[in-house]
Amino acid sequence: MKADNPKPVLLADYRPPEFLIDSVHLDIALAPVKTRVTSKLHIRRNPDSEAAGKVPLKLDGELLKLESVTLDGKKLKPSSYRVTETGLTISSPPKEPFTLEIVTTINPKANTALQGIYLSRGVYCSQCEAQGFRRITYFLDRPDVLAKYTVRLEADVATAPVLLANGNPVERGTLSGGDRHYAVWEDPHPKPSYLFAVVGGDLSSIASTFTTQSGREVDLRIYVEHGKEARAHWAMESLKRSMRWDETRFGREYDLDVFNIVAVSDFNMGAMENKGLNIFNDRLILASPETATDANYESIESVVAHEYFHNWTGNRITCRDWFQLCLKEGLTVFRDQEFSADQRSATVQRIGDVRQLKALQFPEDQGPLAHPVRPESYVEINNFYTPTVYEKGAEVVRMIETILGPEKFRAGMDLYFDRHDGQAVTIEDFVACFEDASGQDLSQFHRWYSQAGTPELVCNLTYDKRKKSAELTVHQVLKPSPGKAKKQPYFIPISMALLGENGKEMDLEVEGGVQIRDGVVAVTDRTTTFKFKGVSSRPVPSMLRGFSAPVMINMPLSDQDLAFLMHHDSDLFNRWQASNAYATRSILALLDAKRPKTVVASKAVKLADALRYALRNSDLDDAYKAELLKLPSVADVAREKATKVDHAAIFNEHRAFNRTIGEKLAEDLEAIYAASRDNKFSPDAKNAGRRALRNAALSLLTTRGTKDDMDRLEAHYFNASNMTDACHAMFLIAGVDAAGRDGVLNDFFERWKDDHLVIDMWFAAQAQSPRAETLDEVKELCRHPLFKITTPNKVRALIGTFAASNPLQFNRTDGAGYEFLADKVLEIDPLNPQVAARMLGAFRSYRALEPKRKTLAKAALKRVAGATKLSRDCLEMVTRMLDD
Numbered sequence: 001m002k003a004d005n006p007k008p009v010l011l012a013d014y015r016p017p018e019f020l021i022d023s024v025h026l027d028i029a030l031a032p033v034k035t036r037v038t039s040k041l042h043i044r045r046n047p048d049s050e051a052a053g054k055v056p057l058k059l060d061g062e063l064l065k066l067e068s069v070t071l072d073g074k075k076l077k078p079s080s081y082r083v084t085e086t087g088l089t090i091s092s093p094p095k096e097p098f099t100l101e102i103v104t105t106i107n108p109k110a111n112t113a114l115q116g117i118y119l120s121r122g123v124y125c126s127q128c129e130a131q132g133f134r135r136i137t138y139f140l141d142r143p144d145v146l147a148k149y150t151v152r153l154e155a156d157v158a159t160a161p162v163l164l165a166n167g168n169p170v171e172r173g174t175l176s177g178g179d180r181h182y183a184v185w186e187d188p189h190p191k192p193s194y195l196f197a198v199v200g201g202d203l204s205s206i207a208s209t210f211t212t213q214s215g216r217e218v219d220l221r222i223y224v225e226h227g228k229e230a231r232a233h234w235a236m237e238s239l240k241r242s243m244r245w246d247e248t249r250f251g252r253e254y255d256l257d258v259f260n261i262v263a264v265s266d267f268n269m270g271a272m273e274n275k276g277l278n279i280f281n282d283r284l285i286l287a288s289p290e291t292a293t294d295a296n297y298e299s300i301e302s303v304v305a306h307e308y309f310h311n312w313t314g315n316r317i318t319c320r321d322w323f324q325l326c327l328k329e330g331l332t333v334f335r336d337q338e339f340s341a342d343q344r345s346a347t348v349q350r351i352g353d354v355r356q357l358k359a360l361q362f363p364e365d366q367g368p369l370a371h372p373v374r375p376e377s378y379v380e381i382n383n384f385y386t387p388t389v390y391e392k393g394a395e396v397v398r399m400i401e402t403i404l405g406p407e408k409f410r411a412g413m414d415l416y417f418d419r420h421d422g423q424a425v426t427i428e429d430f431v432a433c434f435e436d437a438s439g440q441d442l443s444q445f446h447r448w449y450s451q452a453g454t455p456e457l458v459c460n461l462t463y464d465k466r467k468k469s470a471e472l473t474v475h476q477v478l479k480p481s482p483g484k485a486k487k488q489p490y491f492i493p494i495s496m497a498l499l500g501e502n503g504k505e506m507d508l509e510v511e512g513g514v515q516i517r518d519g520v521v522a523v524t525d526r527t528t529t530f531k532f533k534g535v536s537s538r539p540v541p542s543m544l545r546g547f548s549a550p551v552m553i554n555m556p557l558s559d560q561d562l563a564f565l566m567h568h569d570s571d572l573f574n575r576w577q578a579s580n581a582y583a584t585r586s587i588l589a590l591l592d593a594k595r596p597k598t599v600v601a602s603k604a605v606k607l608a609d610a611l612r613y614a615l616r617n618s619d620l621d622d623a624y625k626a627e628l629l630k631l632p633s634v635a636d637v638a639r640e641k642a643t644k645v646d647h648a649a650i651f652n653e654h655r656a657f658n659r660t661i662g663e664k665l666a667e668d669l670e671a672i673y674a675a676s677r678d679n680k681f682s683p684d685a686k687n688a689g690r691r692a693l694r695n696a697a698l699s700l701l702t703t704r705g706t707k708d709d710m711d712r713l714e715a716h717y718f719n720a721s722n723m724t725d726a727c728h729a730m731f732l733i734a735g736v737d738a739a740g741r742d743g744v745l746n747d748f749f750e751r752w753k754d755d756h757l758v759i760d761m762w763f764a765a766q767a768q769s770p771r772a773e774t775l776d777e778v779k780e781l782c783r784h785p786l787f788k789i790t791t792p793n794k795v796r797a798l799i800g801t802f803a804a805s806n807p808l809q810f811n812r813t814d815g816a817g818y819e820f821l822a823d824k825v826l827e828i829d830p831l832n833p834q835v836a837a838r839m840l841g842a843f844r845s846y847r848a849l850e851p852k853r854k855t856l857a858k859a860a861l862k863r864v865a866g867a868t869k870l871s872r873d874c875l876e877m878v879t880r881m882l883d884d
């Protein structure tokens with residue numbers, strides 16, 4: 001690391017704050033280049049702090065212009081405080097409680113980092129998590145300082161008729177002259193500064209109400225750009241369903257008179273759970289059948305739920321420090337996954353969640369960016385909002401539920417809400433609630449929070465026909481992660497069954513390991529052996545049902561066994577898993593040049609047979625069948641390959657394999673395609689499932705590439721009566737050199753060029769295309785009048801899609817994909833470091849590449865690392881990736 005690198009923050013260095021802030025009165029006079037913030041803080045010494053006597057008060061602050069500091073009514077002389085780039089220090093504050101009044105000015109218009117208060121298409125809005133509040137005023141900007149906030153907002157009536165802040169509205173009025181007005185908001189719940197929010201702008205809204213289970217009437221409102229009101233109804237419905245669900249499933253009720261959501265167009269992330277005033281990326285609020293896909297509808301539903309659920313898991317009970325991030329994020333992802341599972345098919349939801357975990361978290365956990373679910377050190381906390389903290393964090397909560405069972409899990413959650421309401425707590429506090437509620441010792445389980453890396457379970461099953469017994473050994477392989485060479489074995493819950501000849505689960509007597517309940521065992525040692533008695537015939541194991549732990553299973557199952565599971569497993573998740581494993585294995589075998597191609601082609605035929613059998617099974621729903629038809633992606637195969645990855649080779653074999661499946665299944669696929677046309681659009685699970693199946697059939701049929709196939713594809717676009725179908729066709733045709741390709745892309749552009757959200761899909765469709773011209777086209781699109789480097793959604797749609805969803809062209813053998821990404825990261829970094837650093841994540845698996853690509857990727861990373869004035873965000877990312 002360079003000499004001037006910022007020092008990492010360590011979990012081990014945590015100390016309680018020396019001062020507490022009980023209440024905050026903020027007066028914010030909004031103006032584009034000079035917003036004036038007057039902050040009145042009631043401060044006292046923390047009785048629980050070890051520091052005593054003479055301690056300076058150090059408030060965090062960044063990019064602020066200090067106007068004045070007043071202590072207990074007396075203006076301070078500059079000699080009694082010190083201002084630096086990171087804060088304001090008052091050298092000898094009083095021993096007794098005191099009032100500090102600070103006036104600062106900030107510039108929302110110049111704020112391209114989109115942290116603190118900024119302007120998004122003329123709307124003032126704020127983003128404070130994790131450390132943006134310090135860009136609004138000087139403060140103890142840490143989550144364990146909980147204060148009550150009163151906010152007075154003032155702005156021009158003409159440009160900002162709507163003025164919102166956290167909590168309940170208490171007063172509003174016009175100022176003399178009539179050009180300016182104000183609103184006062186009060187939040188009765190003490191909260192950390194990261195949950196603070198304000199909005200001011202000319203917005204329209206839709207309204208509804210919700211009556212909580214105890215009879216509290218809540219006004220719900222969603223604010224959107226004028227003219228977009230009709231597109232906010234799905235979000236509103238989702239919100240009401242989330243509120244009801246949290247009452248019935250977790251007994252959690254809403255706690256303010258109003259709940260406001262604001263959709264803005266410039267947002268670094270997806271959405272933010274500010275108390276009573278959630279702020280959303282508009283892509284996660286706005287939806288109509290013409291403009292949004294089923295996937296958009298689904299993500300709106302789950303993100304609205306996620307941010308709402310934070311009201312209890314995050315806001316009422318918050319994190320002691322940022323190392324505990326998974327305390328709120330992992331838990332809230334678990335809650336939103338459970339909610340989504342209840343809204344649609346639970347198995348399909350689980351398949352989607354596991355796909356996501358494997359596609360994003362597994363690669364992170366196996367590369368240079370691996371970190372524990374609870375990290376122990378960070379330079380820039382924004383770099384730790386990761387798939388590991390979120391998705392693996394959710395899996396850890398899910399494992400607790402699997403170990404305890406639903407009743408005891410709920411008792412543990414109840415205890416957590418009861419015991420810690422109003423506090424800022426740790427993972428230890430959280431886990432202790434489950435131990436106390438269940439009597440289960442979770443000390444070994446705790447390693448899931450502190451050890452990085454995906455455990456690999458090497459399993460072996462032997463059968464003794466004479467003794468009618470079977471033996472299963474499970475060995476935990478725990479590879480080193482950055483900073484940790486040796487690891488301790490985990491407590492891993494494994495949901496499993498042994499299936500008999502007829503596909504039925506055998507009734508067994510089990511010895512060894514830990515028996516959790518029927519069908520669930522746990523391994524605890526490096527090697528655990530289970531003995532099963534009463535095994536009447538050679539069993540086929542159905543392991544890790546429902547993906548009961550975030551591990552890789554390595555089990556020598558024959559093709560026949562996998563085919564058997566695809567047909568017979570009573571666990572539908574595992575039927576999908578078997579089919580997915582079979583397809584991946586077959587493509588990997590194709591890559592292995594030593595195998596004769598004919599042998600491998602016969603594998604495709606076998607898979608096609610199994611898929612046909614499932615397609616004709618009327619007990620399975622369409623959404624599930626669609627998941628079966630979505631064969632593993634190029635990236636999935638690359639991940640399983642794990643070393644010396646050559647994306648071009650994988651792409652070719654992958655295409656050949658898909659084509660064979662498409663050919664073999666053609667008759668059934670064509671029948672599905674013809675039968676299930678969409679009449680009237682409805683976003684519900686059943687209709688979305690039907691569209692998903694038909695589109696999956698279309699994808700496979702298209703792999704054959706005949707003229708008829710291309711005509712069908714083009715017609716699918718032009719006949720589409722909803723965005724799901726139109727978009728599916730556009731993405732497919734953008735990926736091939738079909739005659740109709742340009743016509744479709746031009747039509748889409750002309751139709752949607754005035755809709756900034758829809759046009760993002762047009763950028764993305766072109767960026768994901770595996771055609772050789774793609775990189776040149778993406779570079780050209782960066783100069784398109786509708787592309788804007790300061791708008792995160794545009795950057796993600798074009799550059800993000802290219803880097804993260806175009807494995808073939810990003811990993812070009814000439815390294816031009818890597819160089820392009822490095823260029824763009826360096827261009828974005830001075831404007832918006834958080835977004836730039838996230839883009840660098842596309843390099844997370846570069847060490848698994850074959851040597852030539854690996855060298856080129858490393859060179860691109862080194863070029864970024866060597867740039868002058870790199871942000872802390874990007875510097876930390878490249879340093880971790882280049883560290884050996």
Ligand code: BES
Binds near residue numbers: 269271302303390
């Ligand atoms: N608290 C986060 C938003 C956030 C993330 C703020 C990173 C600051 C830095 C919010 O609850 C969240 O998790 N949002 C996700 C979507 C969610 C459904 C997983 C997001 O923004 O991606």
Ligand code: ZN
Binds near residue numbers: 306328329332
């Ligand atoms: Zn969250």
